[in-house]
Amino acid sequence: AQSVSQHNHHVILSEAASLELGCNYSYGGTVNLFWYVQYPGQHLQLLLKYFSGDPLVKGIKGFEAEFIKSKFSFNLRKPSVQWSDTAEYFCAVRRTFGDGTTLTVKP
Amino acid sequence: ETGVTQTPRHLVMGMTNKKSLKCEQHLGHNAMYWYKQSAKKPLELMFVYNFKEQTENNSVPSRFSPECPNSSHLFLHLHTLQPEDSALYLCASSQEGGVIYNEQFFGPGTRLTVL
Numbered sequence: 001a002q003s004v005s006q007h008n009h010h011v012i013l014s015e016a017a018s019l020e021l022g023c024n025y026s027y028g029g030t031v032n033l034f035w036y037v038q039y040p041g042q043h044l045q046l047l048l049k050y051f052s053g054d055p056l057v058k059g060i061k062g063f064e065a066e067f068i069k070s071k072f073s074f075n076l077r078k079p080s081v082q083w084s085d086t087a088e089y090f091c092a093v094r095r096t097f098g099d100g101t102t103l104t105v106k107p
Numbered sequence: 108e109t110g111v112t113q114t115p116r117h118l119v120m121g122m123t124n125k126k127s128l129k130c131e132q133h134l135g136h137n138a139m140y141w142y143k144q145s146a147k148k149p150l151e152l153m154f155v156y157n158f159k160e161q162t163e164n165n166s167v168p169s170r171f172s173p174e175c176p177n178s179s180h181l182f183l184h185l186h187t188l189q190p191e192d193s194a195l196y197l198c199a200s201s202q203e204g205g206v207i208y209n210e211q212f213f214g215p216g217t218r219l220t221v222l
Contacts, residue, residue, distance in 0.1 A: 097149045
């Protein structure tokens, strides 16, 4: 069975700080990896995805994620966060989701 | 309407009631899903439909009964629910084919409260 683990449940940062959210998964087959974001009052939406090729993928709003196969990880990064990045972030492998990380960015 | 829509947005029901949640996708996708999102728990995949056929049922209690009359519409019929079924129910759709699990497009959800 697949499982996804997000290490940080709640992260609080100041604007301009760098962000890294951890995601580890257990799955032995072909991985389709996703990060979704849910802004306050909005739908869950795709931030970025990895299917194959370059393990460093870039998404919307300056986010990127790196797939490290040997570590079964797909961590999300952003060099400088903004107040508008306040949201809940979900890592997913295929259709299995992690339990989410709430990011609060203080202005 | 664009994307994935869900009605109603909020629903309060007693344990003996029967109600239905509706989802409609306007994206031309061939797969639709129901998820349950409870506080402090991961999204739980409940049902998957591909081309109107149910392809996954993740051990969901029979008090939840899905229906997919066509590729654009998905229902979740509810009866004799329990208070622990209170949650946000999300519908999603995607275009599936081959071995790739494509990105999903989510609706706004129905906030269900069971009294």
